Amino acid sequence: MSKRTSLxxxxxxxxxxxxxxxxxxxxxxxxKRVGKEVVKKIRDAAAELNYQPNQIARxxxxxxxxxxxxxxADIANPFFGNIARVIExxxxxxxxxxxxxxxxEDSGKMGSLxxxxxxxxxxxxxxxxxxxxxxxxxxxxxxxxxxxxxDRYFREVTTNYVVLDNFGATYDAISHLIEKGFKKIGMIAYxxxxxxxxxxxxxxxxxxxxxxxxxxxxxxxxxxxxxxxDTEKAMNKLVAGDKKISAxxxxxxxxxxxxxxxxxxxxLKIPExxxxxxxxxxxxxxxxxxxxxxxxxxxxxxxxxxxxxLLDQIQGSTKTIHVxxxxxxxxxxxxx
Amino acid sequence: MSKRTSLxxxxxxxxxxxxxxxxxxxxxxxxKRVGKEVVKKIRDAAAELNYQPNQIARxxxxxxxxxxxxxxADIANPFFGNIARVIExxxxxxxxxxxxxxxxEDSGKMGSLxxxxxxxxxxxxxxxxxxxxxxxxxxxxxxxxxxxxxDRYFREVTTNYVVLDNFGATYDAISHLIEKGFKKIGMIAYxxxxxxxxxxxxxxxxxxxxxxxxxxxxxxxxxxxxxxxDTEKAMNKLVAGDKKISAxxxxxxxxxxxxxxxxxxxxLKIPExxxxxxxxxxxxxxxxxxxxxxxxxxxxxxxxxxxxxLLDQIQGSTKTIHVxxxxxxxxxxxxx
DNA sequence: GATTTTTGCTTAATCGTTTAATTTAAAATT
DNA sequence: AATTTTAAATTAAACGATTAAGCAAAAATC
Numbered sequence: 001m002s003k004r005t006s007l008x009x010x011x012x013x014x015x016x017x018x019x020x021x022x023x024x025x026x027x028x029x030x031x032k033r034v035g036k037e038v039v040k041k042i043r044d045a046a047a048e049l050n051y052q053p054n055q056i057a058r059x060x061x062x063x064x065x066x067x068x069x070x071x072x073a074d075i076a077n078p079f080f081g082n083i084a085r086v087i088e089x090x091x092x093x094x095x096x097x098x099x100x101x102x103x104x105e106d107s108g109k110m111g112s113l114x115x116x117x118x119x120x121x122x123x124x125x126x127x128x129x130x131x132x133x134x135x136x137x138x139x140x141x142x143x144x145x146x147x148x149x150x151d152r153y154f155r156e157v158t159t160n161y162v163v164l165d166n167f168g169a170t171y172d173a174i175s176h177l178i179e180k181g182f183k184k185i186g187m188i189a190y191x192x193x194x195x196x197x198x199x200x201x202x203x204x205x206x207x208x209x210x211x212x213x214x215x216x217x218x219x220x221x222x223x224x225x226x227x228x229x230d231t232e233k234a235m236n237k238l239v240a241g242d243k244k245i246s247a248x249x250x251x252x253x254x255x256x257x258x259x260x261x262x263x264x265x266x267x268l269k270i271p272e273x274x275x276x277x278x279x280x281x282x283x284x285x286x287x288x289x290x291x292x293x294x295x296x297x298x299x300x301x302x303x304x305x306x307x308x309x310l311l312d313q314i315q316g317s318t319k320t321i322h323v324x325x326x327x328x329x330x331x332x333x334x335x336x
Numbered sequence: 337m338s339k340r341t342s343l344x345x346x347x348x349x350x351x352x353x354x355x356x357x358x359x360x361x362x363x364x365x366x367x368k369r370v371g372k373e374v375v376k377k378i379r380d381a382a383a384e385l386n387y388q389p390n391q392i393a394r395x396x397x398x399x400x401x402x403x404x405x406x407x408x409a410d411i412a413n414p415f416f417g418n419i420a421r422v423i424e425x426x427x428x429x430x431x432x433x434x435x436x437x438x439x440x441e442d443s444g445k446m447g448s449l450x451x452x453x454x455x456x457x458x459x460x461x462x463x464x465x466x467x468x469x470x471x472x473x474x475x476x477x478x479x480x481x482x483x484x485x486x487d488r489y490f491r492e493v494t495t496n497y498v499v500l501d502n503f504g505a506t507y508d509a510i511s512h513l514i515e516k517g518f519k520k521i522g523m524i525a526y527x528x529x530x531x532x533x534x535x536x537x538x539x540x541x542x543x544x545x546x547x548x549x550x551x552x553x554x555x556x557x558x559x560x561x562x563x564x565x566d567t568e569k570a571m572n573k574l575v576a577g578d579k580k581i582s583a584x585x586x587x588x589x590x591x592x593x594x595x596x597x598x599x600x601x602x603x604l605k606i607p608e609x610x611x612x613x614x615x616x617x618x619x620x621x622x623x624x625x626x627x628x629x630x631x632x633x634x635x636x637x638x639x640x641x642x643x644x645x646l647l648d649q650i651q652g653s654t655k656t657i658h659v660x661x662x663x664x665x666x667x668x669x670x671x672x
Numbered sequence: 673g674a675t676t677t678t679t680g681c682t683t684a685a686t687c688g689t690t691t692a693a694t695t696t697a698a699a700a701t702t
Numbered sequence: 703a704a705t706t707t708t709a710a711a712t713t714a715a716a717c718g719a720t721t722a723a724g725c726a727a728a729a730a731t732c
Contacts, residue, residue, distance in 0.1 A: 004479075006688055017712050022690060032691095033709055055455040056396050057688030060717045065392065067435075067456075074421065081417035085410065088438060097452060099403075099435050101428070102421060116433060119391040120403075143340075257619055264623070283593055283620040287600070342718055353682050358720060368721095369679060393718035396687045 005049040013049070014041045021046075025053065059121065068310065069117035070100040071110060071127045079253050079280050079299070080128070083150070086303025087126060094311055096123070105224045107132045114140065124310045126150055131194050146313035148321075150306045152196040160313060162305045162323040166196050169295045169327035170203030173249055173277045176293075178211050180335055182247035182275055185213070186238045188231060188259060189251035191221035200251045200279075218245060222255060231258035232265075239266065239274060246274065247335070253280035260288055271336040281330070291332040298325050341385040349381045350374070357382075361389065395457065404646065405453035406436040407446060407463045415589050415616050415635070416464070419486070422639025423462060430647055432459070441560045443468045450476065460646045462486055467530050482649035484657075486642045488532040496649060498641045498659040502532050505631045505663035506539030509585055509613045512629075514547050516671055518583035518611055521549070522574045524567060524595060525587035527557035536587045536615075554581060558591060567594035568601075575602065575610060583611035583671070589618050596624055607672040617666070627668040634661050 007025070011018045016038060023032040024042045034042075045051075059065040068091050072080035080102075088098050099117060103110035110130045117125065124146035129137060134154040140147050141159065153161035170187075177185050187204045190197050201219060208217050220234035238245050250256040256278035268274045270290040278285050278294035285292035305323045312321070343361070347354045352374060359368040360378045370378075381387075395401040404427050408416035416438075424434050435453060439446035446466045453461065460482035465473060470490040476483050477495065489497035506523075513521050523540045526533050537555060544553050556570035574581050586592040592614035604610050606626040614621050614630035621628035641659045648657070 007690095008688075018689080019691075019712070019714095020710085026690085033711095035710060038710085052451065052455050054396075054457060054688050056392055056401065056457045057717090058690075060390075060392050060396050060687090060719090061689045061691090063717070075411070075424065076414070076418045076421035078412070078414055078417065081414065082412045085412035085438060088411065088436070092437075092452075097435055097437075097456060099433055100424070101433075102424060115388065116428075119388050120433060121390065121392045260623055283618070284623045287596055287620045287625075288623045289625045343720095344718075354719080355683080355721075356681070362720085369681090371680060374680080390718050393687090394720075396689090397718080397720050399687070 004054070005051050006054065007051075009049055010042060010045045010051055013045045014038070016042070025051070064123050065121045066095055067097050067099055067120070067122045068307075069114075069120075069122035069125045069127075070098050071103055071113050071117075071125065071129075072100065073105050073128055073130070074102045075100060076102075077254065078282065079297075082299045083303045083306075086300055087307055090304050090307035094307070096311075103128075103130045105130045107136070111136055118143075118145070124148075124314045126306050126310055128152065129154070129194075131192050146310055148306050148310045148313070150302060152194045155195060158320055160309050160321045162302055162309060163196065163325070164297050164302070165324045165326055166199035167203040167206075169297075169329075170200045170249060170251075171207045172203075172327070172329055173293075173295055174204050174207035175211075176329060176331070177247045177249070177275060177277065177335060178207070178213070180275070182335075183213055184216050184218075184243075184245045185247040185249065186218040186220065186245040187249045187251065188220050188222060188234050188238075188255050190227075190255065191223055197251060204249060218243075222258075227254055227258050228261070231255060232262050235259060235262040235266070239268065247271075247276070248274060249277045250279055253278070253282055255279070256292070256294070257282070257284060260284065260292075270334050275336055276334040278334075288334070290334045293332045293335045294330050296328045296330050298327070301325055340390070341387050342390065343387075345385060346378060346381045346387055349385070350377045352378070361387070400459050401457045402431055403433050403435055403456065403458045404643075405450075405456075405458035405461045405463075406434050407439055407449050407453075407461065407465075408436065409441050409464055409466070410438045411436060412438075413590065414618065415633075418635045419639045419642075422636055423643055426640050426643035430643070432647075439464075439466045441466045443472070447472055454479075454481070460484075460650045462642050462646055464488065465490070465530075467528050482646055484642050484646045484649070486638060488530045491531060494656055496645050496657045498638055498645060499532065499661070500633050500638070501660045501662055502535035503539040503542075505665075506536045506585060506587075507543045508539075508663070508665055509629075509631055510540050510543035511547075512665060512667070513583045513585070513611060513613065513671060514543070514549070516611070518671075519549055520552050520554075520579075520581045521583045521585065522554040522556065522581040523585045523587065524556050524558060524570050524574075524591050526563075526591065527559055533587060540585060554579075558594075563590055563594050564597070567591060568598050571595060571598040571602070575604065581610070583607075583613075585613045586615055589614070589616035591615070592628070592630070593618070593620060596620065596628075606670050611672055612670040614670075624670070626670045628670045629668045630666050632664045632666050634663070637661055 007018045007021045010021045020034055021042050023034055024039050029039045075081055091098050101113040107130045110133050126148055128151045129149055134157050138157050149159050149161040189201050208214055222230035250259050270276055276292055278292045281296050285294055309321045343354045343357045346357045356370055357378050359370055360375050365375045411417055427434050437449040443466045446469050462484055464487045465485055470493050474493050485495050485497040525537050544550055558566035586595050606612055612628055614628045617632050621630055645657045
């Protein structure tokens, strides 16, 4: 790698100190009253030598890297891919770069990702926390590292967060099904103590109870690492026997997709034999033969707010901010 | 941010020089023959103070950041999201972190992304180059920055690359359609001089010619920034009139999706009125009422190979490597 | 016992910036 | 003409690690 040009190279060429070059390169020629001709000479030399500042050196000196760490469950999941995209754009508008990592909902993986990003001195974190990482988050807080949780948070740890009103979302979805006349409504959720999942389940339960359908409640829980097989078992259970359900709510986009594969396999008639509400938008929902009614999350807002809140913290704000966004129920044919 | 512990803090606590601490922290206590008791003391102090090395400082000194720059067209596109995921995993296995950016197929955006990542001293680049960025790539090469192009490359610039055998893929797809008895086969591609697109088009053209269907060739080009509307116009054109086609090949996953929305809107009967072959896998292809036959790319291999080739370069290899991977034609119902 | 070798450690430069403190010279004020 | 102010530059320390070179004391060799 042919040595890159540094401040020193320019300084030598123009025969001034590196300080002057640094001032000019940072547009401080006025405050630091650098002579006009010198400014020009420095500018010319910089252009000629194609100078590009070494951000690493600057970071070391300034103690800030202008880098954000983003940890999601899986960047290949469209929901997180889309969030990442919004975050990237917002961050870049403010001069920040994003380093990302996927935790696979695994606390160990998330721990090492956090460590790696800390070592790289990110200025702050946007984290979709995995289950059982509350202590990790607490530790970050104690280190006073700016932080915002997205999609989920921990009740026991006071942090900034940007999430969906998950309770409201599923409550609304179930109410919609009930209005449409469905009573035997089931739900497939991830087996997880994470608050977003708990709240989605609670929305289902309370909506059922509020309509005196408490005894019809049927929740099946699926393991993240076995989503396909567990969902299949769950679906078989829910649509068989004399207690079989007539409508179903899925708790995430991945679960919805897994569920649709089962529906296809079982050749269920939608919505006649089974009404469906999915979670998050997805092109697959549009092309399913009976286009899915689904709970749409405001991904754009979520990403933007996350960056905004994080940058506030980085810039020294000490107040803790909680943002809870509203869903939108997109009604289509899968609910009759 | 309560000051983090540095080598110096440990050195002071144990009352040795920072050099010794550095040696121990890097497992060089043998070569540098550090005393046994001192090693233990340093280890203990490091643990007690929860020392985590400052990767920025190390990078500055070592001249290597253990960071890879990844530039794709759009991280929210599942194809690139999946590639990114594979790259992330492979890189992390080798102790590398990934910084990413989305170019939106725009040469200007790509240029600034490259600059930003250079300033951050990434050790190398994996780039899905946008149209008209051959000079940018050439400039990177001249700076001797390790580099591998993925998905596409430039004929005029000799670089490492990892791509699909795009010609073979579409040639195969068209041959398949012809075997199935289709003759009036059209194609919708992006209007782009990029080689992957050119090759996909060439595969179509040559397969048609090889079967004496040269006069049936109908290619419609779509602008990346107007994919939905342009695709709609193109589809209307292709399926109308007396020269209407009976089968169609889409050149990418986004085009396939756009096309499917039109098919839906036009209520075309697949495959009776129109046979379809899509590009890349996608859950939407599975749930389309007539599951799509499609050209599957070996994403996993593509990502892995890209990282492997790049790390080779970073480790000093001077040979240029070209990898061309094979597709797989997944046959389903959309071709009858 | 003198010399050489080994062991165990320290010193200090370096990476490329930033920036507070200082210096020098010229201009303005008295 | 002496003093003060302003302008325009330099110097050098700092960020936190790495690492070549050097040095002293202990151990081994003769």
